[in-house]
Amino acid sequence: MVVLNKIYTRTGDSGTTALGNGDRVAKYNARVEAYGTSDELNCFVGVARLEATGETDAALSRIQNDLFDLGADLCRPDMAADKDAEYPPLRLASAQVDRLEAEIDVMNTSLDPLRSFILPGGTALAAHLHVCRTVARRAERLAVLLAEQEEINPAAVKYLNRLSDWFFVAARMSNNGGKDDVLWVPGANR
Template sequence: MVVLNKIYTKTGDAGETALGNGARVAKHSLRVTAYGTVDEVNSCVGMARLHAEGEMDAQLAMIQNDLFDLGADLCRPDMEKDGEAEYAPLRMVPAQVDRLEGEIDGMNEALEPLRSFILPGGSALAAHLHLCRTVARRAERLSMELATMESVNESAVKYLNRLSDWFFVASRIANDDGRADVLWVPGANR
């Protein structure tokens, strides 16, 4: 259980922070940047939820919880030492990726195939979901870069990859099942 009875600790005043295993690293380290960007995605999802209702809102709530799981996963290096930990570190699992894939497939059934790239926009919800998509892609790039240097859970990276796809398809659903998508017109302003 998490207990936060004092918000500021002053332990980060010199530019370092603690990872999930207690190791201290620079706040600008790639691992901290990766899980910080996941937190940014979560904040964007919170903004999108201001415009969501029903099933879409429920799915976004699940994604927000998953993103906290993902942050917990990324802030805990040394996956090979998970068995030695005092408590089992929280790791993303394939079932979370599978759930996103199933939701993407379900939403995609209502959509006509795209014949053009679409511009971020349309409804307020769609615009927010596009922002979620682009920030999720950045989190994925950072996590992939981190994976070239340190161990990163494969399911965490897969989740981020599927998540940006989820946001794209969901943005089309939010745009009247794609009928209100804003289409790109190549060279329209020449």
């Protein structure tokens, strides 16, 4: 259980922050960048939920919870120490990736194949989901960069990769099942 009695601690005033294992690192550390961007993504998902209803809203709620799991995973270095930890660290599970894939497959069955790239937009929800897609891609790039420097849970990178695909397909679904997608017309304004 998390208990936050005091929001400010002043411990970060020198430009450092604590990781999940208590180590202090610079606030621009690659690990902090990765989990900070997943937190940013979670905020954009919250904005998208203002436009979502029904199953889309329920799915976005699950994704928000997953993104907190992802942040908990990424903020905890030294996976080798997991087995000796007093409290086992929360790590993203492959089942969370599998769930995204299954949801993508279900959504995609009702969409016509794309014959052009699409421009971000259409409905308000689709536009918000495209923002989520691009922030998920940035979070993925930062997680990959972190993985080049330190060991991280491979499911974290896979999750972010699938999540950006999920947002793309969900945006199409939010555009009247893809019928109102805004198509790119190469060189249209030459």
